[in-house]
Amino acid sequence: MFIAMNRFKVKLGSEADFEQVWRARDSHLSTVPGFKKFDLLRGPQRDDHTLYASHTIWGSRTDFEAWTKSEAFRAAHKNAGGNKPLYVGHPEVELFEAVDLGTAEKAA
8 A cells, every 4th residue: 555645735715625625526536547546635725725635545565656647647737737825835645655554453
């Protein structure tokens, strides 16, 4: 399993607009081999922004890298530059390889 996250610092007062952009987008992810799951997460509010993270789960790093080189990726990101006024700074990408996959049984 491989997880790709983007952290977004969304300007205070722009949260609803940011969330609407994500709800209205055509991500094309459902057509991509190896894609497992997407979540948009809202985190803590700071002095000048609210933290968000987009969180995608992939079968492997290879699956994720193929997505970033695909036509579906280009189509999903073609209008991303128009959202810059919503952000403080640039999104930060974080990539994770699964090391130990916990289960409900382990947690009990």
